Amino acid sequence: MDSYDLVVIGSGPAGRRAAVQAAKLGKTALVIDKGSQVGGVSVHTGTIPSKTLRETVLNLTGWRERGFYGRSYRVKHKITADDLRARLIKTLDYEIDVLEWQFERNRVDQVRGFAHFVDPHTIEIEKDTGEIQRVHAEAVLVSVGTRPYRPPEVPFDGQTVMDSDELLNIKSIPRSMIVVGAGVIGIEYATIFSALDTQVIVVEPRDSMLDFIDREIRDNFAAQLRDRNVKLLFGAGADKVEKASNGKARVTLSNGRVLMAESVLFAAGRQGATDTLNLEAVGLKADHRGRLKVDPITFQTDVPHIYAAGDVIGFPALASTSMEQGRIAARHAVGAEAQEPPQFFPYGIYAVPEMSTCGMTEEEIQERGIPYECGVAFFRETSRGHIMGLQNGLLKMIFSLKTHRLLGVHIVGEGATELIHIGQAVLNLKGTVEYFVENTFNYPTLAEAYKIAGLDASNRMAMLESADQGE
Numbered sequence: 001m002d003s004y005d006l007v008v009i010g011s012g013p014a015g016r017r018a019a020v021q022a023a024k025l026g027k028t029a030l031v032i033d034k035g036s037q038v039g040g041v042s043v044h045t046g047t048i049p050s051k052t053l054r055e056t057v058l059n060l061t062g063w064r065e066r067g068f069y070g071r072s073y074r075v076k077h078k079i080t081a082d083d084l085r086a087r088l089i090k091t092l093d094y095e096i097d098v099l100e101w102q103f104e105r106n107r108v109d110q111v112r113g114f115a116h117f118v119d120p121h122t123i124e125i126e127k128d129t130g131e132i133q134r135v136h137a138e139a140v141l142v143s144v145g146t147r148p149y150r151p152p153e154v155p156f157d158g159q160t161v162m163d164s165d166e167l168l169n170i171k172s173i174p175r176s177m178i179v180v181g182a183g184v185i186g187i188e189y190a191t192i193f194s195a196l197d198t199q200v201i202v203v204e205p206r207d208s209m210l211d212f213i214d215r216e217i218r219d220n221f222a223a224q225l226r227d228r229n230v231k232l233l234f235g236a237g238a239d240k241v242e243k244a245s246n247g248k249a250r251v252t253l254s255n256g257r258v259l260m261a262e263s264v265l266f267a268a269g270r271q272g273a274t275d276t277l278n279l280e281a282v283g284l285k286a287d288h289r290g291r292l293k294v295d296p297i298t299f300q301t302d303v304p305h306i307y308a309a310g311d312v313i314g315f316p317a318l319a320s321t322s323m324e325q326g327r328i329a330a331r332h333a334v335g336a337e338a339q340e341p342p343q344f345f346p347y348g349i350y351a352v353p354e355m356s357t358c359g360m361t362e363e364e365i366q367e368r369g370i371p372y373e374c375g376v377a378f379f380r381e382t383s384r385g386h387i388m389g390l391q392n393g394l395l396k397m398i399f400s401l402k403t404h405r406l407l408g409v410h411i412v413g414e415g416a417t418e419l420i421h422i423g424q425a426v427l428n429l430k431g432t433v434e435y436f437v438e439n440t441f442n443y444p445t446l447a448e449a450y451k452i453a454g455l456d457a458s459n460r461m462a463m464l465e466s467a468d469q470g471e
C-alpha cells in the first residue's frame with residue numbers, strides 16, 4: 001500500500017492549494033478526485049464557468065457600452081447557447097492545463113476515483129475502471145465541497161427545470177426564467193440572463209436578499225435590477241415546482257401566487273458532499289447540510305490528523321477563502337508554521353452590476369454602537385466614469401469617529417471586485433481616513449472614487465469634531 005504525508009480528497013481550490021503547499025515543504029502528497037478532470041466545482045460548474053459566462057454575455061451584448069449608445073445597443077444580435085459555450089470550453093481547457101502542470105512540476109500525485117475512509121489512516125479509492133486501491137495517510141484533508149441541493153419533488157430535467165450545474169448545458173437561451181433562491185448563485189445568474197434579455201423573476205422566502213452586504217449598496221443594486229424589469233418577489237418561497245402541459249414551468253409560491261416561465265433555475269442552496277465518505281469509520285459526523293465542524297484556526301476536525309477545508313466546512317464558501325484554508329491546513333498538518341486566517345477578506349458578487357464588500361457593514365457598526373461616519377463617491381463623479389459612460393456605481397467607506405480607522409468598504413458597479421482590494425489592504429493594515437486624503441491616486445481611474453469618498457468622510461468628520469470641541 002502506498003503511503004503519503006498528506007492525502008487530499010477533492011481537487012477544488014482548497015485541495016489543490018493544500019497539496020501544492022505540502023509538496024513545496026518537501027512532503028509527499030496525493031490528490032484524489034472522482035471527477036474526470038482536476039479543478040473541482042470551482043473549475044467545472046462553479047466560479048470559473050459562471051464568471052466566463054458573465055464575461056461572454058457582457059461582451060456579446062455590448063452591455064458595458066450601453067451608457068453611451070443606449071439600451072438597445074448590441075454587439076451581436078441573436079446570441080445563442082453555443083455562443084455562450086464557445087468561450088467557456090476554451091477557458092476551462094486552459095484552467096485545467098495550468099492545474100495539471102502545477103501538480104506535475106510540484107510532484108503531487110493524482111488518482112481519479114471515489115474516495116472513502118476505511119479507518120482513520122486508510123483511504124480506499126474506487127476507480128472508474130472498477131479497480132480498488134488503498135492508500136495510507138499520515139494526515140488527510142477532506143475538501144470534497146458541495147453539490148446543488150435537489151429536493152426529490154422538484155422535476156429537474158436539465159432544460160426546463162435545472163440546477164446551476166445543468167444551466168451550463170442549456171440548448172437555447174430561455175425567453176423567461178424563474179430563479180428560485182436569491183442567494184449569490186441565484187442573483188448572479190438572474191442578472192446575467194437579464195442582460196441577455198431573458199425576463200427574470202426571482203423568488204425568495206426571506207424579506208431581503210444578500211443580507212451580508214451593506215443595505216445602501218443592496219438597495220442601490222436592487223433599484224438597478226428593478227429599473228431593467230427584473231422582478232424581485234420576496235417574502236414567499238417556492239412551495240411547488242412543476243412542468244406544465246404546455247412545456248413551460250409552473251412555480252406555486254407559499255402565498256398562493258402562481259408563476260409561469262420557459263425555465264426555472266433552482267438555486268435554493270447547496271449540500272456538503274460528505275455522505276459517501278464513510279465518516280463513521282473515523283468517528284466523524286456531518287451536520288444536516290453535510291458540513292463538517294473544524295477548529296477555525298487550524299482546520300482540524302475532532303480527529304486531529306483529519307482536516308477539512310473549503311465549502312465542506314460552510315461559510316464563507318468561496319474559492320478565494322477555500323484556497324487559504326487549504327494552505328493553512330496543509331502547513332499545520334505537516335508541522336510547518338501557519339498564520340491565522342486574516343481578519344478581513346473580500347466578498348465579490350459577480351452579478352450585473354457587480355458588488356464587493358470587505359469589513360463591517362453600516363448595520364453591523366450600528367449594532368456594535370461604534371460612533372462612525374461614512375464617505376460616499378459615485379462613479380459618475382469620476383473622470384474615468386465619464387470616459388466609460390458609467391451612469392451607476394457607488395463606493396462607500398465607513399470610518400471610526402474615535403480612531404479614524406477604516407471599518408468597512410462597500411462597492412456596487414463596474415470593477416467593484418477589483419477595486420475592493422485597495423480598501424481591503426487599508427483595512428488589514430489598520431489604515432485611517434488620512435490615507436485616502438493624503439495620497440495621490442492615478443487619474444483618470446475608478447480608484448479615484450476612494451479619494452472622493454475619503455474626502456467626503458473627512459470633511460464631515462472634521463465638522464463633527466470641531467462641533468464637539470466647541471461644546
Ligand SMILES: Cc1cc2nc3c(=O)[nH]c(=O)nc-3n(C[C@H](O)[C@H](O)[C@H](O)COP(=O)(O)OP(=O)(O)OC[C@H]3O[C@@H](n4cnc5c(N)ncnc54)[C@H](O)[C@@H]3O)c2cc1C
Nearest residue numbers: 010012013014034040041042046115145310311317318319
Ligand atoms: C455557480 C457558482 C459560482 C461561484 N462563484 C464564485 C466566485 O465567483 N468566487 C468565489 O470565490 N467562489 C465562487 N463559488 C464558490 C466556489 O466555487 C467554491 O467556494 C469552491 O469551489 C470550493 O472549493 P473546495 O475546495 O471546497 O472544493 P470544490 O471546488 O467544491 O471541489 C470538490 C471536489 O471534490 C470532489 N469529491 C467530492 N467527493 C469526493 C469523493 N468522495 N472522492 C473523491 N473526490 C470527491 C468533487 O468531484 C470535486 O471535484 C461559486 C460556486 C458556484 C456553485
Ligand SMILES: NC(=O)c1ccc[n+]([C@@H]2O[C@H](COP(=O)([O-])OP(=O)(O)OC[C@H]3O[C@@H](n4cnc5c(N)ncnc54)[C@H](O)[C@@H]3O)[C@@H](O)[C@H]2O)c1
Nearest residue numbers: 180181182183184185203204237238268269317348349350
Ligand atoms: N461570487 C461568489 O463568491 C459566489 C458565487 C456563487 C456562489 N457562491 C457560494 O456558493 C454558496 C451557495 O450559494 P447559493 O446561492 O446556492 O446558496 P445560499 O444558501 O446562499 O442561497 C440560497 C437561497 O435560496 C433561498 N431559498 C431556500 N428555499 C427556497 C424556496 N423554497 N424558494 C425560494 N427560495 C428559497 C434561501 O433563503 C437563500 O436565500 C454560497 O455560500 C456562496 O458563498 C459564491
